[in-house]
Amino acid sequence: MTSPPLTVDGFVSEFLLNLNFDGGVSLSESSTNDRYLALACTVRDYLMARWLEDLRKQKEDQAKGVCYLSAEYLLGRQLDNNLLATGLSEIAAEALESCGLSLDQLREHEIEPGLGNGGLGRLAACFIDSLATLGVPSIGYGIRYEYGIFRQTFEDGQQVEQPDAWLTLGSPWEFPHPERSQLVSFGGRTETYDDDGVTRSRWIPAWNVNAIPCNYMVPGFQNGRVNTLRLWRAKATDAFDLRIFNSGDYEEAVRAQTFAENISKVLYPEDSTPQGKELRLQQQYFFVAASIADFLENVLADGYDLTRLGDRVIFQLNDTHPVIAVPELMRVLVDDRGMEWDTAWEVTQQCFAYTCHTLLPEALEVWPVELLGRLLPRHLEIIYRINDEFLAAVRERFGDDELRIRNMSIIAEHPERSVRMAYLATVAGSKVNGVAELHSQLLRDKVLPDFDEFYPGKFTNVTNGVTPRRFLRLANPELSALITEAVGSGWESDLDRLRGLEEHVDDAGFRSAFAEVKAANKRRLNEVLRARDGFEVADGHLVDVMVKRLHEYKRQLLKVLHVVSSYEGVLSGRIAVEDLQPRTVLFGAKAAPGYAMAKRIIHLINAIGSTVNDDPRLQGRLKVLFPPNYNVTLAERVIPAADLSEQISLAGKEASGTGNMKFALNGALTIGTDDGANVEIRELVGDDNFFLFGMAEPEVEALSARGYRPSEFYQADEDLRRAIDLIASGAFSGGDRTVFEPVVSNLLYEDRFMVLADFASYMAAQERVDAAYADEDAWTRSAILNVARTGFFSSDRSITDYIDRIWHTPPTS
Numbered sequence: 001m002t003s004p005p006l007t008v009d010g011f012v013s014e015f016l017l018n019l020n021f022d023g024g025v026s027l028s029e030s031s032t033n034d035r036y037l038a039l040a041c042t043v044r045d046y047l048m049a050r051w052l053e054d055l056r057k058q059k060e061d062q063a064k065g066v067c068y069l070s071a072e073y074l075l076g077r078q079l080d081n082n083l084l085a086t087g088l089s090e091i092a093a094e095a096l097e098s099c100g101l102s103l104d105q106l107r108e109h110e111i112e113p114g115l116g117n118g119g120l121g122r123l124a125a126c127f128i129d130s131l132a133t134l135g136v137p138s139i140g141y142g143i144r145y146e147y148g149i150f151r152q153t154f155e156d157g158q159q160v161e162q163p164d165a166w167l168t169l170g171s172p173w174e175f176p177h178p179e180r181s182q183l184v185s186f187g188g189r190t191e192t193y194d195d196d197g198v199t200r201s202r203w204i205p206a207w208n209v210n211a212i213p214c215n216y217m218v219p220g221f222q223n224g225r226v227n228t229l230r231l232w233r234a235k236a237t238d239a240f241d242l243r244i245f246n247s248g249d250y251e252e253a254v255r256a257q258t259f260a261e262n263i264s265k266v267l268y269p270e271d272s273t274p275q276g277k278e279l280r281l282q283q284q285y286f287f288v289a290a291s292i293a294d295f296l297e298n299v300l301a302d303g304y305d306l307t308r309l310g311d312r313v314i315f316q317l318n319d320t321h322p323v324i325a326v327p328e329l330m331r332v333l334v335d336d337r338g339m340e341w342d343t344a345w346e347v348t349q350q351c352f353a354y355t356c357h358t359l360l361p362e363a364l365e366v367w368p369v370e371l372l373g374r375l376l377p378r379h380l381e382i383i384y385r386i387n388d389e390f391l392a393a394v395r396e397r398f399g400d401d402e403l404r405i406r407n408m409s410i411i412a413e414h415p416e417r418s419v420r421m422a423y424l425a426t427v428a429g430s431k432v433n434g435v436a437e438l439h440s441q442l443l444r445d446k447v448l449p450d451f452d453e454f455y456p457g458k459f460t461n462v463t464n465g466v467t468p469r470r471f472l473r474l475a476n477p478e479l480s481a482l483i484t485e486a487v488g489s490g491w492e493s494d495l496d497r498l499r500g501l502e503e504h505v506d507d508a509g510f511r512s513a514f515a516e517v518k519a520a521n522k523r524r525l526n527e528v529l530r531a532r533d534g535f536e537v538a539d540g541h542l543v544d545v546m547v548k549r550l551h552e553y554k555r556q557l558l559k560v561l562h563v564v565s566s567y568e569g570v571l572s573g574r575i576a577v578e579d580l581q582p583r584t585v586l587f588g589a590k591a592a593p594g595y596a597m598a599k600r601i602i603h604l605i606n607a608i609g610s611t612v613n614d615d616p617r618l619q620g621r622l623k624v625l626f627p628p629n630y631n632v633t634l635a636e637r638v639i640p641a642a643d644l645s646e647q648i649s650l651a652g653k654e655a656s657g658t659g660n661m662k663f664a665l666n667g668a669l670t671i672g673t674d675d676g677a678n679v680e681i682r683e684l685v686g687d688d689n690f691f692l693f694g695m696a697e698p699e700v701e702a703l704s705a706r707g708y709r710p711s712e713f714y715q716a717d718e719d720l721r722r723a724i725d726l727i728a729s730g731a732f733s734g735g736d737r738t739v740f741e742p743v744v745s746n747l748l749y750e751d752r753f754m755v756l757a758d759f760a761s762y763m764a765a766q767e768r769v770d771a772a773y774a775d776e777d778a779w780t781r782s783a784i785l786n787v788a789r790t791g792f793f794s795s796d797r798s799i800t801d802y803i804d805r806i807w808h809t810p811p812t813s
């Protein structure tokens with residue numbers, strides 16, 4: 001198979017063929033959607049030959065590869081990414097222009113596939129991009145949700161969730177293969193039987209569902225490599241019951257179908273706070289069972305010796321969501337393939353590795369034994385046996401230390417009998433990694449210390465990274481051009497070369513070009529904000545950005561208190577309005593639909609925005625903007641325009657963060673705590689180019705041990721008191737003191753994430769920000785140094801670390 005010619009004419013004819021023959025319309029009659037679909041198909045056509053070739057090679061070479069198991073992939077728009085990867089952007093733009101069309105307009109038409117909640121899903125998307133760019137044999141496995149992360153709107157300042165119907169206009173990037181479906185079973189019971197004198201167990205499931213693979217191309221950056229992302233869609237085994245249908249009971253006739261297909265209907269809308277939802281466990285088992293079966297049947301060579309499976313594959317568990325894959329592989333090897341238990345366990349331990357993405361105890365998934373046993377009875381038996389053998393080994397090493405045994409057991413007894421998925425992953429995984437140096441250290445010392453002692457060398461760190469293709473080259477074309485001018489081409493896949501920018505930092509011409517790029521990016525952001533939200537960032541404002549999921553530990557409330565304190569300062573005359581550094585504070589955040597406090601905080605931010613933005617006493621010097629529905633597409637506009645990046649979580653709570661990396665790479669300065677990857681960012685960019693504040697993790701621990709009483713901080717700090725009192729007074733709720741009362745009392749009497757304790761230090765750091773921003777040229781110098789020194793945070797480096805420390809899967813040509 002050959003690719004279409006790499007010329008404008010070649011592109012035009014391929015595009016028209018797709019429009020006419022696939023879309024069934026003429027150019028003059030076609031809609032924007034027809035044109036977008038034809039364009040997407042044309043770009044696909046250029047990738048097709050290499051994709052088919054890479055799939056063939058994968059089967060033929062049988063080189064060791066990675067199966068990345070992730071319940072989420074927050075992909076972002078595909079068209080731009082694939083144009084960049086193929087190097088077709090200019091040709092496509094010219095070709096479309098010759099047809100009287102605009103590439104930019106078609107770009108804007110794409111609805112991004114939001115198949116993830118936040119950091120973890122976006123990380124998975126960066127990782128598959130890097131795996132392809134580095135040429136590592138790999139498949140990303142996940143779920144093809146019909147509805148991705150909800151679309152957020154605001155009504156009276158409050159979050160309203162709308163379904164994300166991302167598939168309604170067609171999905172040109174996916175290739176469904178119903179003929180390759182896998183049958184996934186659930187429920188039922190187990191039984192023992194005699195197999196030639198050996199007693200074995202087997203599973204008699206009660207119901208099953210088809211898993212249909214939908215393949216997506218994952219092109220590397222201009223290296224001709226095309227890997228695969230395989231997402232599973234649930235399809236009922238029997239469409240509907242014709243007898244019941246004919247009897248007129250239409251609802252009942254499709255009940256089983258609806259039930260089965262619900263499995264891939266909606267992305268579970270939670271982040272960091274799992275809820276014991278049966279459907280969620282169904283989703284998890286559904287995709288890992290289909291993926292393991294697919295790998296063994298379709299990717300592995302026929303007749304491959306399964307005792308050597310570890311030489312051929314590593315299943316990387318992206319958090320605990322796919323951990324049910326561990327007993328599933330055991331079940332397949334022992335029950336279906338007749339392998340001895342001990343051999344199967346050895347193989348399984350070689351084939352898995354686990355990445356933990358959290359430090360919040362409530363985010364470590366557990367499944368009630370009752371539920372797991374009902375849905376996956378054989379898997380529960382297998383987990384019990386793994387646990388028995390593991391605890392026997394612990395006993396052998398440490399004696400009958402019952403407290404230790406209880407602490408390490410995969411089965412928790414309280415508050416209800418349940419399976420600790422992180423423990424299962426740790427016992428089964430060849431390696432366990434955290435996602436930033438500090439996180440990995442805390443994981444070893446605080447979350448899983450007994451396991452670290454029991455398994456020396458099992459724990460390691462791989463600091464997260466982000467793809468420079470999407471988050472620098474695509475998001476920030478002007479800065480990219482400036483970088484290329486300064487350090488030459490090719491930095492997009494060798495990000496350490498950003499270091500070369502340092503030698504330009506003393507060049508006044510370079511600094512002014514850099515400052516001009518930032519100004520242009522603010523204008524680009526304004527174009528989008530004006531069109532979608534009807535507001536914009538005013539000229540001369542410091543653009544202060546806090547975009548991330550809304551979670552108390554991330555402390556959007558600390559930012560809120562800074563805004564309210566500045567506002568109150570002007571109202572009370574404590575601050576002369578002309579001394580206020582003009583600032584636009586831009587928030588972007590979705591709250592999990594069931595997370596009441598997070599939703600209240602969104603309401604509060606919007607309420608503050610409505611009051612502050614219209615108050616003439618501020619003379620337009622302080623604005624609060626909150627564009628709804630923050631997603632990857634908006635991030636690509638917001639991040640390059642930011643001056644200040646807010647990374648203000650309580651130390652010891654944010655595992656890594658990846659937004660922090662994207663901002664620094666785009667020349668925003670960070671105001672941040674010593675938390676997650678902030679620590680490494682600060683070390684790299686230097687203290688002079690980072691605004692550090694707040695308690696370090698040991699201080700947080702010490703305060704907690706002493707007994708934290710937030711009201712003492714409230715009493716002791718007049719500015720803080722005035723800010724909180726202003727919220728409590730109803731100033732942002734039309735005089736109604738009850739609306740934000742739960743937020744206020746939570747801060748005063750609980751404040752689990754110690755907002756009040758860090759307030760004074762945060763305010764002082766913000767004063768340093770104001771002073772620094774007043775010297776525009778010095779600020780630009782720091783911004784350049786941020787870009788120059790953060791090449792380390794490329795996801796290519798993360799993947800190289802995974803290869804060296806965990807996977808041992810060298811790239812193939």
Ligand code: CBF
Pocket residue numbers: 118119120123271272357358435464654655656657658676
């Ligand atoms: O490691 C990727 C990201 O994952 C999270 O979003 C998560 O879902 N647990 C963490 O909260 C982030 O710190 C982390 O960067």
